[in-house]
Amino acid sequence: MSLEVQDSEVDIVIAALQPNLTSFFEAWQPFFSRFHIIVVKDPDMAADLKIPSGFDVKVYTKSDIEGLLGATSINFSGHSCRYFGYLVSRKKYVISIDDNCLPAKDTAGMTVDAVTQHMINLKTPATPFFFNTLYDPYRKGADFVRGYPFSLREGVECMLSSGLWLHNADYDPMTHVVKRNQRNTNYVDAVMTVPLGAMMPVSGINVAFNREVLGPVMFPGLRIRKEGKHRWDTLEDIWNGLCAKVVCDSLGYGVKTGLPYVMRSDAEAGKALESLKDWEGVKVMDNVLPFFQSLKLSRTAVTVDDCVKELASIVREKLAPKNPIFAKAADAMEEWTKLWKSHGAQNA
Amino acid sequence: MAGTVTVPGSSVPSTPLLKDQLDIVIPTIRNLDFLEMWRPFFQPYHLIIVQDGDPSKVIKVPEGFDYELYNRNDINRILGPKASCISFKDSACRCFGYMVSKKKYVFTIDDDCFVAKDPSGKDINALEQHIKNLLSPSTPFFFNTLYDPYREGADFVRGYPFSLREGAPTAVSHGLWLNIPDYDAPTQMVKPRERNSRYVDAVLTIPKGTLFPMCGMNLAFDRTLIGPAMYFGLMGDGQPIGRYDDMWAGWCVKVICDHLSLGVKTGLPYLWHSKASNPFVNLKKEYKGIFWQEDIIPFFQNATLSKECDTVQKCYISLSEQVREKLGKIDPYFVKLADAMVTWIEAWDELNPSAAASEAVAENGKATK
Numbered sequence: 001m002s003l004e005v006q007d008s009e010v011d012i013v014i015a016a017l018q019p020n021l022t023s024f025f026e027a028w029q030p031f032f033s034r035f036h037i038i039v040v041k042d043p044d045m046a047a048d049l050k051i052p053s054g055f056d057v058k059v060y061t062k063s064d065i066e067g068l069l070g071a072t073s074i075n076f077s078g079h080s081c082r083y084f085g086y087l088v089s090r091k092k093y094v095i096s097i098d099d100n101c102l103p104a105k106d107t108a109g110m111t112v113d114a115v116t117q118h119m120i121n122l123k124t125p126a127t128p129f130f131f132n133t134l135y136d137p138y139r140k141g142a143d144f145v146r147g148y149p150f151s152l153r154e155g156v157e158c159m160l161s162s163g164l165w166l167h168n169a170d171y172d173p174m175t176h177v178v179k180r181n182q183r184n185t186n187y188v189d190a191v192m193t194v195p196l197g198a199m200m201p202v203s204g205i206n207v208a209f210n211r212e213v214l215g216p217v218m219f220p221g222l223r224i225r226k227e228g229k230h231r232w233d234t235l236e237d238i239w240n241g242l243c244a245k246v247v248c249d250s251l252g253y254g255v256k257t258g259l260p261y262v263m264r265s266d267a268e269a270g271k272a273l274e275s276l277k278d279w280e281g282v283k284v285m286d287n288v289l290p291f292f293q294s295l296k297l298s299r300t301a302v303t304v305d306d307c308v309k310e311l312a313s314i315v316r317e318k319l320a321p322k323n324p325i326f327a328k329a330a331d332a333m334e335e336w337t338k339l340w341k342s343h344g345a346q347n348a
Numbered sequence: 349m350a351g352t353v354t355v356p357g358s359s360v361p362s363t364p365l366l367k368d369q370l371d372i373v374i375p376t377i378r379n380l381d382f383l384e385m386w387r388p389f390f391q392p393y394h395l396i397i398v399q400d401g402d403p404s405k406v407i408k409v410p411e412g413f414d415y416e417l418y419n420r421n422d423i424n425r426i427l428g429p430k431a432s433c434i435s436f437k438d439s440a441c442r443c444f445g446y447m448v449s450k451k452k453y454v455f456t457i458d459d460d461c462f463v464a465k466d467p468s469g470k471d472i473n474a475l476e477q478h479i480k481n482l483l484s485p486s487t488p489f490f491f492n493t494l495y496d497p498y499r500e501g502a503d504f505v506r507g508y509p510f511s512l513r514e515g516a517p518t519a520v521s522h523g524l525w526l527n528i529p530d531y532d533a534p535t536q537m538v539k540p541r542e543r544n545s546r547y548v549d550a551v552l553t554i555p556k557g558t559l560f561p562m563c564g565m566n567l568a569f570d571r572t573l574i575g576p577a578m579y580f581g582l583m584g585d586g587q588p589i590g591r592y593d594d595m596w597a598g599w600c601v602k603v604i605c606d607h608l609s610l611g612v613k614t615g616l617p618y619l620w621h622s623k624a625s626n627p628f629v630n631l632k633k634e635y636k637g638i639f640w641q642e643d644i645i646p647f648f649q650n651a652t653l654s655k656e657c658d659t660v661q662k663c664y665i666s667l668s669e670q671v672r673e674k675l676g677k678i679d680p681y682f683v684k685l686a687d688a689m690v691t692w693i694e695a696w697d698e699l700n701p702s703a704a705a706s707e708a709v710a711e712n713g714k715a716t717k
Contacts, residue, residue, distance in 0.1 A: 107467065130558075130559055130560070130561075130645065131554055131558050131559065131560035131561075131614075132560075132561075133522065133524065133530075133560060133561060133563065133614055134524070134529060134544065135548060139546075141542065141543075141544065141545060141546055142529075142544070142546065143529070143531060143535050143539065143542065144531075144532075144535065145529065145530050145531060145532075145561050145563070146530050146531055146532040146535075146561060146563070146591065146595070146634075147532070147561025147562075147563075147592070147594075147595040147598075147641070148532075148561055149641050149642055149645050150638060150642070151642050152645075162493065164493065164494070169494060169502075169503075169505070170505050170506050171503060171504075171505060171506055172504075172505075172506040172507070172508075175503050175504065175506075179503060182501060182503070183501075184494065184501065184502070185501060186499075186501055186502065186549055186550075187549070188495060188548060188549050188550040189546055189547070189548050189549070190546075190548040190550065194491055194555075195554075195555050195557070195558035196557075196558070197555070197557045197558070198491050198555035198556075198557065198558060199490055199491065200490065200491035200492075200493060201490070201491075201493060201505055201506065201507030201508055202493075203493065203505065203506065203507075231506065232506060235506075235507060238506065238507035257491070257493050281506075281507075282510055285507060285508070285509040285510070286509045286510065286511045288509075289489075289490060289509050289512070293489075
């Protein structure tokens with residue numbers, strides 16, 4: 001697989017939850033300018049978008065969403081609007097970054113090209129079957145260590161790249177409140193494969209994936225009842241990531257975590273206290289995780305689409321009785337497979 | 349546990365020295381000159397030197413260190429016929445040091461490893477980092493994307509279940525190496541000039557159910573939690589294989605830690621590995637292992653331990669039976685190894701009477717499948 005990134009194989013998908021994207025686009029210009037950019041405006045946001053010129057941008061608004069999809073049970077408001085971007089993209093790869101994140105600087109002071117790093121992650125193999133203590137063995141200056149079985153050194157294709165954040169890290173509201181002055185200054189210079197069977201919380205703030213293969217599982221499924229506009233008011237990406245990881249494990253694909261970093265601004269930090277009163281997320285994950293850890297999809301589910309359908313029915317059967325939000329999640333997952341079939345499955 | 353919450357503006361609580369609770373185990377066949385560089389960090393601690401090779405050779409220990417030294421004659425005298433489980437002419441003999449130690453923690457290091465510098469140019473106190481790793485919990489049940497959540501400046505990320513945030517006790521701290529990386533012989537031959545110059549500033553827990561290649565060059569562990577599983581196997585003289593001692597221990601240790609809900613960490617600290625051993629010699633030693641590991645890995649991935657295995661010793665004996673039954677078919681070496689695993693446990697229990705075993709059960713509670 002060539003590591004060269006073709007303009008025609010990548011879409012950048014940005015969910016606009018704030019109207020003025022000028023400084024965002026100006027900062028990302030060196031890395032975004034060669035690619036087609038899909039901006040999806042939060043349907044709940046009334047103000048007009050401000051996007052500087054010089055980019056190949058297509059903006060989708062509430063009326064576009066309604067126009068294309070008609071009546072749908074999936075709620076695309078807030079952070080969920082970006083998934084509409086996944087649906088209408090026609091590229092093999094999608095990179096998606098929150099609109100309050102700017103390029104980070106590494107330990108040498110160089111600006112991090114998050115786009116290229118995500119693409120390297122997706123275009124080099126993942127190694128989920130055995131942990132390499134020197135992390136990514138395909139990286140320059142590294143390799144598989146002594147004791148790593150040779151038959152496992154070809155790796156598998158990486159379908160999902162989950163990046164990290166400097167400054168304002170992705171914490172739940174409780175942690176934001178208790179550690180309000182804590183900022184993430186630790187630049188960990190590694191990419192690693194999340195091992196087979198290991199579950200992890202994929203943050204939607206800075207992700208990239210192979211849309212051609214993984215698209216059917218990249219849905220906004222779980223909405224907590226008081227979902228809001230702050231990342232700490234959502235779990236939709238966490239749910240998405242867990243589903244994607246189970247599917248990847250089942251089908252022999254890889255998921256990587258680590259580089260690239262983005263610099264996430266403070267804009268939201270002060271408001272976490274308000275979110276604490278009703279935050280359903282405290283208890284939801286305690287049900288969600290054991291469910292995913294014990295999940296085994298059947299051998300007959302050989303495509304991502306098959307896996308999602310099976311996953312949705314198991315969610316309905318096992319989780320829905322515990323909390324109606326899971327029944328809604330199963331609905332959303334099934335709805336997504338239909339939407340993907342009619343709107344998403346085509347490629348450029 | 350140390351260093352979990354810091355009030356902004358206050359000083360960071362310092363890591364306890366644990367000088368009466370930790371032994372440093374060093375296998376050597378040549379000399380201990382490398383200890384001079386480590387003196388500022390190692391001097392407070394008791395050393396257990398395991399002298400491999402010719403017992404009539406005198407190994408000089410630098411002045412000022414408190415130590416006990418065992419050569420082959422001592423090993424034979426102390427263990428009698430059970431000494432057969434301790435390897436000869438291989439650094440695997442170091443596990444004898446684990447057995448005779450009376451401390452809670454062990455740190456083991458190779459005699460060609462020196463103090464490394466972090467990216468700011470400061471000398472790395474590897475032992476202090478290992479202690480930090482062992483004293484703070486692990487998180488094997490869900491991967492934290494910001495790595496060690498108990499570290500200064502880090503925490504659990506959004507989506508991490510609150511019920512899992514107490515973590516699991518840490519049994520093993522696996523450190524890394526700058527300069528000469530721990531490659532197998534074929535990789536060494538293809539990349540003789542490659543040096544590890546990347547400082548990855550993280551400690552992370554290896555998830556439950558995931559195996560890894562454990563290197564014995566820079567390793568610390570809690571003897572009371574996992575000691576009996578740290579057997580480094582039959583290697584060296586008279587054996588068909590070498591350079592798989594630490595690997596073997598690591599696979600056994602991980603399966604048992606997963607079963608007993610104990611954590612294994614990897615990452616910091618780094619030390620400076622100065623010597624690349626001869627790749628041709630290494631190839632001869634590793635050769636069989638390279639083929640055997642293709643069967644060994646699936647064996648460990650599928651190994652199961654029953655609910656009745658609620659101590660490390662019981663887990664280890666059960667593993668030895670599975671080794672005998674399943675790997676014995678590949679080569680008679682594994683039957684010998686299974687026997688040696690049993691002998692090791694017998695010797696361990698003899699030298700470490702029941703206090704250790706019951707403490708391990710009390711600490712871990714019920715074993716999980």
